[in-house]
Amino acid sequence: MRITRRKALTGSAAAAATIATGIYKPAIANTDPIQIGYLPAFTGPSSSTGIGIGRGTQLAVDEINAAGGIKGRKIELVMRDTQSEPTKAVNAAVELTRRHKVSAIWGPLNSGETAAAIGNIARENVPMVHPCWVDVLIDVKKYPMAFRNAPSNQQIGGAANHYVVNVLKAKKVAVISDTTGYGTASVDAYVPMLKKLNADVVYSGSVDANNPDLKPELLRMQSGGAEAIMPWSVNAGFLARIINTRAELNWDVPIVGQTTLGSGQTKSLLAKPEYWEKVYPNNFRNVCYDANGKLPPQTAEFVERLKKAKVDYSDTLMWWIACGYDGPRLIVEAMREGGTSAADMTAYLNTKVTAWKGIYGTIAFSAENHNGFLDEGVIMAQANSLKDGAFKLAPGYA
Amino acid sequence: MLVQSIITNGLAVGAVYALIGITYNVMFSASRVFSFTAGSVGMLGGVFGAILIGQMGMPVIVGFLLTLLLGAILGIVIEFVTVRPVLKSLDQHLYVLSTLAAALMIQQLTAIYFSTDAVPFPRVVPIESGFLDQKIWLPILACVGTIVGLEYLFRHTLVGRAFLAISEDNYAARALGLPEQRLRMTSFALAGMIGVLAGFSSGQLMFASLANGPLLNFYGFVPVALGGMGSNRGAVIGGLLLGLFQQTANYFFGGVFSSVAVFVVFIIALLVRPEGLAGAATARRV
Structure with a gap:
């Protein structure tokens, strides 16, 4: 076949167009992040x-x-x-x-x-x-x-309720929160869950987190025969007041609830460090020390x-x-x-x-x-056991 | 135990409200301005104490005196920035905006440079808690001390009488040659000291917390309205009654409804005695 100048130009143009439009591509891997x-x-x-x-x-x-x-x-x-x-x-x-x-x-x-x-x-x-x-x-x-x-939140509340009713064997429970959306929604959600576990909720209420005196609330819980207090709040001041008031009443009922119960902020607001005894915040099994003080192997x-x-x-x-x-x-x-x-x-x-x-x-x-x-994976931990960012499992867990 | 708890805590909280009420009054008497910074100044009393004594480790007496000094400076700044520029147009109530803006700024700066969480307040008196803990009797003591001090100031000193003259009729007082501007600044400095005293003395009861600002602004205003604007004795009576009623309502109605109960009673009291418990009804020319 004779190759004319017109054919050569047409072929070259077609080849250039093919390369430009990407029909032909060299096998180079995409390395963009x-x-x-x-x-x-x-x-x-x-x-x-x-x-x-x-x-x-x-x-x-x-x-x-x-x-x-x-x-x-x-x-x-x-x-x-x-x-x-x-x-x-x-x-x-x-x-x-x-x-x-x-x-x-x-x-x-x-x-x-x-x-x-x-x-x-x-x-x-x-x-x-x-x-x-x-x-x-x-x-x-x-x-x-x-x-x-x-x-x-259902799992968080469920784990706390399970611990109170099935592990601590408390049948009379007091549920308290602050008046924030989170607090009141938690009380609304967790009280029916407790009742399903056949617990007797002797007190349930929401209190202004800045109220400096929670003694009346705790006295109501005490007179109702509460065997555990379950606070739901992320306000360290509110939680510390509950713990301090429990101690002032010489009441050693366990306090079981939100993770903030175990925060350094809450600890700093306690009148005495020993008031942190028998306080069990939510935590997670994989990142907790067992009874021997050991973390799970992968952690x-x-x-x-x-x-x-x-x-x-x-x-x-x-x-x-x-x-x-x-x-x-x-x-x-x-x-x-x-x-x-x-x-x-x-x-x-x-x-x-x-x-x-x-x-x-x-x-x-x-x-x-x-x-x-x-x-x-959701469990309760001992608030006063914080070491290097991790807590010990609360008593009762294997 | 319940009655004791309601009475002791009610009186302690009521004393704090009364001190904030007095702060409102002292600012109001000299300027005819309701400065809505009173609660924020109270909040800062706790914050200053927590920083100076708790975090910087100063001796309590030094920390306390420095807190009072900072309160006085703060009062002067408030007068200069939020009150003086709007005095010429009091009838337009621009002070509501300027003082609320200042309160907001205090809150924001505290959030940025201090903490948004409650911070522990140190023990002020190094004694173990006995029948009544210091967190209860300190605010009551501060309130009693303040009202006695103010009574002495207003009744037995020349400066106090000048304050009274300014608050009665500042045009006449100026005509008599009283330095109205300097007296106003002094009264704002005094108000700043009373405000931070409220926060400092209640630090153990309420912690050093940003949230105390709006709370004190709100509840501190009730005794002023209940007791009669400008009446310090009325503010003390109103504050203590408010504290006792609030704690009682907390027990009987629960935390959510106690504020509602407080304000229902507040509105009823104002309907029955619009001039306040200790205020005098004023005749109006018709």
């Missing part, structure tokens, strides 16, 4: 949680990237500090999903911010994993791509890694770090094994995560249930 949105509160009133969770999150991402990332692609956390403000969390969520087009989101890390931002994230069809306890923040119909790697090994990476865990709580460590690892596993598209990640989490062993707890999702934390 995979972006994961991250919405902690590093400042503002919720920052202590954000800072603790943040330490675990950073360690997880450093380890993943040191091990080669996902098929050679590094993980890049696109972080926005929500400043403990729901409106800022919404703005940050919109920015991450629309402008940065992140593949998934870890957080927000507080319920108020998640409640504000979850709708925006769901509308953009971006998978999210959050650790917030408020029950309504998981709904497979409204938010089909939202997953929780922490317990719900002990995790602590060694924290030490090696020089992550300070003495001024925060181990469960915050563990929760922060598990969140991005769960997302990365879904990306690595399922795929980086939203549909692939969601399908993987819905069907393959059935007994995922995290440091914080074991996670099991299904298409119908995105509350992944298993009930047996």
Whole structure:
């Protein structure tokens, strides 16, 4: 065949067009980092949680990237500090999903911010994993791509109720809260649960958290024959007043309830350190010392890694770090094994995560249930046993 | 034990409300302005004490005197920033905005530089708690001391009489040559000291907490309205009654409804005696 100049030009143009339009591509792997949105509160009133969770999150991402990332692609956390403000969390969520087009989101890390931002994230069809306890923040119909790697409030209350009724064998129980939304909702939810366990709720009420005198409330509990007090509040002052008043009444009834009962803030407000005896806050089995003072093997090994990476865990709580460590690892596993598209990640989490062993707890999702934390992971701990960010299991647990 | 608890705690809390009520009154007497910073100043009394004594380790007496000094400075700043600029247009009630804005700023700055959580307040008197703990008798003592001191100031000193003259009729007082502006600043400094005294003396009862600001602003105003505006004796009686009633309502109605009960009684009292318990009815020309 004779090659004319016209044929040569046409062929060259066709070849150039083919290369330019991408029909022909050399086999070069994509090495761009995979972006994961991250919405902690590093400042503002919720920052202590954000800072603790943040330490675990950073360690997880450093380890993943040191091990080669996902098929050679590094993980890049696109972080926005929500400043403990729901409106800022919404703005940050919109920015991450629309402008940065992140593949998934870890957080927000507080319920108020998640409640504000979850709708925006769901509308953009971006998978999210959050650790917030408020029950309504998981709904497979409204938010089909939202997953929780922490317990719900139902599980938290359920574990405390189980401990009071079945372990401590208390049949007469007093339930008290502050007048915040969280407090009153907890009383409304947990009192019927206690009654289902055949407990006699001799006192239930909500009190202004700033009321300096709780003696009348505790006297009512005492006259009702309460064998355990269950306070539901995140206000350290309110909880400390309950503990102080119990001591002033020379009453040694156990106090069982919210994790803040075991916080350093609560301890600092006690009139005497020994008042912290027989106080049992919620905690998590995987990050608690057993009766011999030992952590579970995988948590002990995790602590060694924290030490090696020089992550300070003495001024925060181990469960915050563990929760922060598990969140991005769960997302990365879904990306690595399922795929980086939203549909692939969601399908993987819905069907393959059935007994995922995290440091914080074991996670099991299904298409119908995105509350992944298993009930047996939620336990009660001894408030006065805090050492290096972890507590001892409350008496009665094997 | 229940009755004892209601009475002792009611009197202690009531004494704090009374001190905040007096703070409102002292500011009001010199300027005709209700400064809604009174509660925030009270809150800062606890915060200053917790920082100076609890965190910086100062001796109690030094920490206490420094707290009073800071309260006085704060009072002067409040007068200068929020009251003086709006005095010319009192009828427009701009002071409501300016003093509320100052209170908000105090709250925000405390949240940023101190804590949003309650912080422990140190033991002031190094004695073990006996029949009555110091967290109960300290605010009562502070209230008694304040009212006795103010009575002495107003009845037996020249400065006190000048204060009274200003509060009665500041135009006439100025015409007589009294330094109205300096007296107003002094009275705001005095009010600042009384406000921080309320927070300092109740630090063990209420902790050093940001949340005390709005609470004291609110409940501290009730004795002023109940007792009669400008009447310190009325504020003390109103404050103590409020404390006792609040603690009783807490027991019988529970925490959620006690505030409702307090305000129902407050409204009824004002309907029956609009001039307040210790106030005098004023005739109006028609």
